[in-house]
Amino acid sequence: MDENKWNNWKWQLANSLRSMDDLKKYITLTDSECEALQNVGEFAFSIPPFMAERLRESDENSPLRIQFIPNHRECSVHFTSKDYLCEGTFEPVPNLLHKYEDRVAILTTNCCAAYCRHCTRSRLVSQHFGKNLLNPAIQYIKEHENIADVLLTGGDPLILEDYILEDVLEQITSISHVKMIRIGTRTPVTLPMRITPNLIRVLEKYKPLYINIHVNHPMELSHETRNAISMLVDAGFPLGSQSVLLRGVNDNVDVLEDLFKQLLYLRVKPYYLYQCDELKGCEAFWVSPLKGRKLINALNGKLSGMAVPKYVVDMPGRLGKQIIAPCNLTDIHDNEMFLESYKGQKCSLHI
Numbered sequence: 304m305d306e307n308k309w310n311n312w313k314w315q316l317a318n319s320l321r322s323m324d325d326l327k328k329y330i331t332l333t334d335s336e337c338e339a340l341q342n343v344g345e346f347a348f349s350i351p352p353f354m355a356e357r358l359r360e361s362d363e364n365s366p367l368r369i370q371f372i373p374n375h376r377e378c379s380v381h382f383t384s385k386d387y388l389c390e391g392t393f394e395p396v397p398n399l400l401h402k403y404e405d406r407v408a409i410l411t412t413n414c415c416a417a418y419c420r421h422c423t424r425s426r427l428v429s430q431h432f433g434k435n436l437l438n439p440a441i442q443y444i445k446e447h448e449n450i451a452d453v454l455l456t457g458g459d460p461l462i463l464e465d466y467i468l469e470d471v472l473e474q475i476t477s478i479s480h481v482k483m484i485r486i487g488t489r490t491p492v493t494l495p496m497r498i499t500p501n502l503i504r505v506l507e508k509y510k511p512l513y514i515n516i517h518v519n520h521p522m523e524l525s526h527e528t529r530n531a532i533s534m535l536v537d538a539g540f541p542l543g544s545q546s547v548l549l550r551g552v553n554d555n556v557d558v559l560e561d562l563f564k565q566l567l568y569l570r571v572k573p574y575y576l577y578q579c580d581e582l583k584g585c586e587a588f589w590v591s592p593l594k595g596r597k598l599i600n601a602l603n604g605k606l607s608g609m610a611v612p613k614y615v616v617d618m619p620g621r622l623g624k625q626i627i628a629p630c631n632l633t634d635i636h637d638n639e640m641f642l643e644s645y646k647g648q649k650c651s652l653h654i
């Protein structure tokens with residue numbers, strides 16, 4: 304394989320694997336995976352060769368493989384919603400979500416380098432749309448002076464070509480009441496060669512710019528991913544990570560501890576651990592919030608506070624995020640607040 308091609312993100316995307324036959328060149332698929340790949344429906348399957356190579360030696364239960372390759376786990380019985388968060392109810396113009404007073408999210412593109420099987424926007428991703436469709440979103444921000452913070456999300460904004468991304472950033476930052484930009488991206492994991500010196504030069508013009516990456520398991524922190532993260536941090540972008548609590552991927556203390564420590568060593572602040580949405584196709588990934596709470600409370604004390612993210616559930620509609628853990632509070636009564644340490648020791652505070 305020509306190394307220059309391999310390290311070129313556009314080559315990776317152009318040669319992405321999109322079918323069972325493509326994937327069979329890399330991986331011995333199980334019957335369950337073959338069946339699911341033949342019936343993926345609207346939520347397309349696609350992974351770049353870089354990710355496929357990383358899956359070459361994996362078994363069918365590998366935490367990496369179950370996140371990207373469809374299998375029978377996607378057959379939901381109880382979870383039937385395609386838009387669990389009811390995002391359509393706070394989308395005043397196409398491709399713009401306005402849930403909180405001073406900030407909005409722009410659905411910059413519907414494409415991603417690889418499609419995560421637990422994606423909360425599985426109903427939208429994997430369909431192309433042109434940049435002009437963002438004009439109403441930009442106009443909306445111009446007309447709402449209370450909007451100071453704009454999140455570029457999607458899909459994955461870093462899947463856009465540099466000149467398109469620059470055009471979007473230029474338009475947003477030229478609005479005087481917008482004070483900061485955030486970008487949510489999974490490319491450092493799924494397509495780390497996307498983080499190029501030229502991309503950094505583009506992004507540097509639009510500081511303050513915060514970048515939140517999405518990492519769910521330490522196996523995602525490949526050598527290439529670590530380099531991509533270093534390039535972003537060295538360029539001065541504050542990096543956070545948003546993970547999703549997923550059964551069979553990271554629903555145990557040791558994996559989460561390792562993940563959060565490694566992120567912190569890479570200068571990435573573990574920011575949120577999301578409760579998996581009750582979404583069609585995600586049932587097998589869902590973990591009880593009671594278990595999630597125990598996992599995070601067990602880490603709170605074991606790890607530096609900097610390494611422990613907030614464990615949150617995004618509620619449908621405008622309710623927004625609710626913090627589930629860390630929380631040592633167990634009860635309040637008779638002027639006493641009762642707390643429990645991560646080792647299970649009880650104590651109380653007079654209130």
Ligand code: SF4
Nearest residue numbers: 415418419422458489
């Ligand atoms: S990268 Fe993000 S938006 Fe794209 S499929 Fe994965 S979770 Fe969904």
